[in-house]
Amino acid sequence: SATGTFTDQAQTVTYVYTKDPIAGGDVTAKYVDTDGNKISDDVVKSGNVGDAYTTEQKTIAGYTFKEVQGSATGTFTDQAQTVTYVYTKDPIAGGDVTAKYVDTDGDKISDDVVKSGNVGDAYTTEQKTIAGYNFKEVQGSATGTFTDQAQTVPYVYTKNNVTPSPKPNDHSDAPESSKGNGNKNVSTSEKKNTLPQTGDSEGLSMIGMISGLFLILGTIVMILVKRKRQD
Structure with missing residues (x-):
């Protein structure tokens, strides 16, 4: 009793107090990829020093959860705390x-x-x-x-510019005189069978004339010898 009378016994009066709450530092849950890039909004938890906190893993489209860095659950302190959830990016097939x-x-x-x-x-x-x-x-x-x-x-x-090798019997590079205009290349054997040219015909004529003279002279001599024998 806060008030009363003394007795022959000792008495105790106890005053009980509740502690005033002390705001703790925020606990922030971050969601990042393996390069530390933010891939979802942060979630901030608030409470008094000594209160319990819990953070949650998210399901994020295009990513797969890898690990949590820090304490996913714990108690608030007078200091701010960070809990980081790390995700790997799901592979996306690229264009060829x-x-x-x-x-x-x-x-x-x-x-x-x-x-x-x-x-x-x-x-x-x-x-x-x-x-x-x-x-x-x-x-x-x-x-x-x-x-x-x-x-x-x-x-x-x-x-590459390549000069073609000449083919066998390819006369494409022959002089123009041997090409068109109706002219033909005459082989050696064909030349032998052609008529002699002007100079050759004159030589043959001279030989023929001399042979004829010898023939006439021989005939005259034979006639004279024959007559002489008859006489």
């Missing part, structure tokens, strides 16, 4: 990257090479060695990352 191999006219000179991967993954395309062509340039990004869009990387080549 197609390496094309063309000449300067845009005509295909080798098979395409198609690369596939997830959005954000790195890609690399390669320059080919193509027989009969020299590499000129690449149009687009030879290396990069996959996106949600298809990408094309053209490799452009110039054609």
Whole structure:
């Protein structure tokens, strides 16, 4: 009793007090990806020092929960606390990257090479060695990352200038005099069977005349000898 009379016994009067609440520091639950980027709104918990708190793991579209950093449950203190929920991003198939191999006219000179991967993954395309062509340039990004869009990387080549080797019996380089205008190339055997030219015919005529004279003289001599024998 707070008031009363003394007795022969000791008495105790106890005054009981309740402690005034002390606001504790906030507890903040953060939701981030593996790079620390925020992927969902923070959740802030408030309470008095000594009160219990609980934080929750969220289901976030496109992400898979990996781990929690800090105390998911505990008590408020006079200091602010942070609980971090970490998520990994679900892979998203990216658009294909197609390496094309063309000449300067845009005509295909080798098979395409198609690369596939997830959005954000790195890609690399390669320059080919193509027989009969020299590499000129690449149009687009030879290396990069996959996106949600298809990408094309053209490799452009110039054609080699090759002088063709002459074929056997190919007279395409023969002089013009042996080509058209009705003229023909005459072989050696054909030349032997042709008539002699002007100079040759004159020589033969002279030989014929001399032979004729000898024949006449021989005839005259034979006649004279015969007559002499008859006499």
